[in-house]
Amino acid sequence: MEILPRMVFLLVLAALCGGETQGADRECATFTNLGFPDAFLGTKLQVRLLLYTREDLQCGKLLLHHNLSAHPLFNMSRPTTFIIHGFRPTGEPPDWLYTAKDLLAALDDMNIVLVDWNRGATNLNYFSVVSNTRQVADNLTDFIQNMENHSASLASIHMIGVSLGAHISGFVGAKLNGQIGRITALDPAGPQFNGQPPEERLDPTDAQFVDVVHTDMDALGFRKPLGHIDFYPNGGADQPGCPSTIFSGKEYFKCDHQRSVYLFLNTLNKTCNITSYPCPSYSDFLNGKCLSCPDFMPSGCPIFGYYVIKWKETLLKLRQTSAYFSTTVNRPFCKTNYVLNMTAWNSEPRWGTITVKLHGDRAVSEATVNHKAFKFQQYTDTLLLAQFDEDIYPIQRISLQFSTSNLVGPRYKLRLLRFWLGALEHRDRPQLCRYDIVLAEKMEVHHREVSPEVKV
Missing domain, CATH: 2.60.60.20 (PLAT/LH2 domain)
Structure with a gap:
């Protein structure tokens, strides 16, 4: 007679604690968290794909390359957005990553995949990290091809790449013959990529639509245009509010470069729209020479950020457009x-x-x-x-x-x-x-x- 009460107790305890019957489904995968010792010693590449959907936005699911059916929340009929980080010299997770995931989920019912290659990106030796980007791209290409085999449309894939992640997105797109729907490049990395031919970096043929923002082109970012439209906020180099001297510590090195992320994320919550102005240069823009939108842009000047896709057809006809705007120091950045x-x-x-x-x-x-x-x-x-x-x-x-x-x-x-x-x-x-x-x-x-x- 004592067995029955004990079984009831264990079942109740299991329900309260998420016992074995739910453990496999509720197990949450988190982004790899490393530290400076890992960067000092260097890390061996490992690529992990963390899935988030509206059904379970706070619990990431670790995707398996060759067993997609094991993930019932990974719906191939939805659009899929991949978010790819860059160089991680200190090893901690990017502080903007989960914000991006939440904002994207609020916009549309999509699969959001955080590409965690922190093991491989965490290293004080930048050149070693650059050498890993091709392997990350190969890994992602295999996964996306498997998605396609499970009826996913390449046109519904959006890759958002930050710094080195931008060129990784380009390598994936090139391997898939430019059939990916969209690549958004947030301040693509410059060192080791400046001056390289298109096959060695991101270029407009890597996706059906490529939009790029440059915020640190005189240091960590890429200077020249790389997409169908390239945005140059505040001229593309020094961003307002960022330190101008090395005495400010690590912010001096990352502030301009990382501003591209925060500018883009700000366009997801529709706080305000930032109009960009096609122009030969930032000085011409400031001098009032590019304040009217060309007649071939019937929808007006393109809005910076996530919703520039509305100008896709016009921008594809132009092949390459450089656009400029200025921002404030603080969010929401709109002037x-x-x-x-x-x-x-x-x-x-x-x-x-x-x-x-x-x-x-x-x-x-x-x-x-x-x-x-x-x-x-x-x-x-x-x-x-x-x-x-x-x-x-x-x-x-x-x-x-x-x-x-x-x-x-x-x-x-x-x-x-x-x-x-x-x-x-x-x-x-x-x-x-x-x-x-x-x-x-x-x-x-x-x-x-x-x-x-x-x-x-």
């Missing part, structure tokens, strides 16, 4: 862009910079167009790009200030026949216009009544 048109009245040319402030009910946002001195010439329109960290709307008043680089000598005045201000990303808003203004050097001039004109 609000205005075009400022000023018509000077001075008989003599004036050289200087302009600061514009937008005043709302309780906030003020400032844009200083000072990356170079502009020439203001009589009866000539000067077009400027004014970028604000905060979107002030409705605008109650505007203030302007004219400055020159003269430290000694006379103070100049800039007289304007007219200025008008139009929001680039909010073309439904009216232009704001003012006539006959005198700007004394370094004196802020306020205008409480700004008349709306025709829409931008």
Whole structure:
């Protein structure tokens, strides 16, 4: 008679603790966590694929290459996104990895596969890690071919590769004859890849659509275009808020490079849309030469990030597009862009910079167009790009200030026949216009009544 109560007790205990009947299904695989000693000694390559789905988003399942049927949550009719990290000099898991997984799952019902090659990527010897990238690509290629054998569509695969992970994605895509649906490359690694032919790095033929963002092209990243569209935020090199000296420690080395990840992740939660502007260079963009979208882009200028896929057909026709935008220091990174048109009245040319402030009910946002001195010439329109960290709307008043680089000598005045201000990303808003203004050097001039004109 004592056996029955004991069995009941064990069954209840098993249910509470997730006993053997559920243990195999509930066993969660986690990303490999290593440390600096591992990096110092070097690690032997091991590739692990961790599956996450909406059904079990907090519990990763270790995928087996040759027994896909053992994973009932791995549905081949869903799209599949692979996330591939890069060089890991200290061995710990990337801090953004699980955030990316959660944000992607919120967007669509998909298979999310975290490619864990931390053993192989953790090594102080970068060149040794680079030599492992081909083997990682071979491993992934075999797995994807097995997926295809189980009725998965290559066109529904999206590979998101960071640094070395970007080139790994390219190697996989090349082996699969460019049939993968999309590769997103987040600051592809530059060292050992700069100057290499297309077959030795990522290139546009590796997938049906390749989008790339460059944030550290003067150090750890790749400089030249690699995709159908290449984004260069803040010019693609130094990112706002990142340390400029080595005294800041490891942030000096990784901040610019890693900003590509955070910029892309920010586009997943739709906090704000960052419009990019096709342009020959960042300086041309800042100089206001690329503020209107070409006629061959009927949907307007491409939005940076995850949703640039909506511009796929147009961008494929162009073959390669480089696009630029600026960001703020902190999330969500979006700036609000205005075009400022000023018509000077001075008989003599004036050289200087302009600061514009937008005043709302309780906030003020400032844009200083000072990356170079502009020439203001009589009866000539000067077009400027004014970028604000905060979107002030409705605008109650505007203030302007004219400055020159003269430290000694006379103070100049800039007289304007007219200025008008139009929001680039909010073309439904009216232009704001003012006539006959005198700007004394370094004196802020306020205008409480700004008349709306025709829409931008």
